[in-house]
Amino acid sequence: MKRRRFLRRASHVAMATGLAGGYGALGLIAGRFLFPSDDRGRVWQYLVDVDRMAVGQSLSYRGPAGEAINVTRRGRGGGADDFVALSSTCPHLGCQVHWEPQNDRYFCPCHNGTFNAAGVATGGPPFDAGQDLPPYPLRVDSGLLFIEVPVDALAHLVSPVTSAPAAGTG
Ligand code: FES
Structure with missing residues (x-):
């Protein structure tokens, strides 16, 4: 029972980490598109x-x-x-x-x-x-x-x- 609970929590943490990473990368890409630096390119x-x-x-x-x-x-x-x-x-x-x-x-x-x-x-x-x-x-x-x-x-x-x-x- 403890093992099942542990695995469930671990999968929730992994899912949350993946979502945060994905949205973070998306935010970075959107930021670079919306606010490009002057000397880039x-x-x-x-x-x-x-x-x-x-x-x-x-x-x-x-x-x-x-x-x-x-x-x-x-x-x-x-x-x-x-x-x-x-x-x-x-x-x-x-x-x-x-x-x-x-x-x-x-x-x-x-x-x-x-x-x-x-x-x-x-x-x-x-x-x-x-x-x-x-x-x-x-x-x-x-x-x-x-x-x-x-x-x-x-x-x-x-x-x-x-x-x-x-x-x-x-
Ligand atoms: S003065 Fe009209 S295009 Fe140059």
């Missing part, structure tokens, strides 16, 4: 050797999640501050902007939207709506330029250097 990716880009040159890059990004060299120093990485998707209606070194700006051909070198809207519909080009963090390590991007798939370069250096800058 981001990674630094190699872009280019710093001395392979002249001042004023720009390259197009497609991130792992498919985002199109322009990376432009702005200064001679070779540090991360001498480069800028901005989304190349116009925040107005999604056309692709490109760097114009001769005008020191990004230009959207769809509705003549313009942005300064920092990605701040300066003309056209994006300026009217206060829509800037989102920036991406950059880092230089041992002469190599890296970009921090969200990770959802494999990354690849769309094309290497695509525009000529600005006159008198390179």
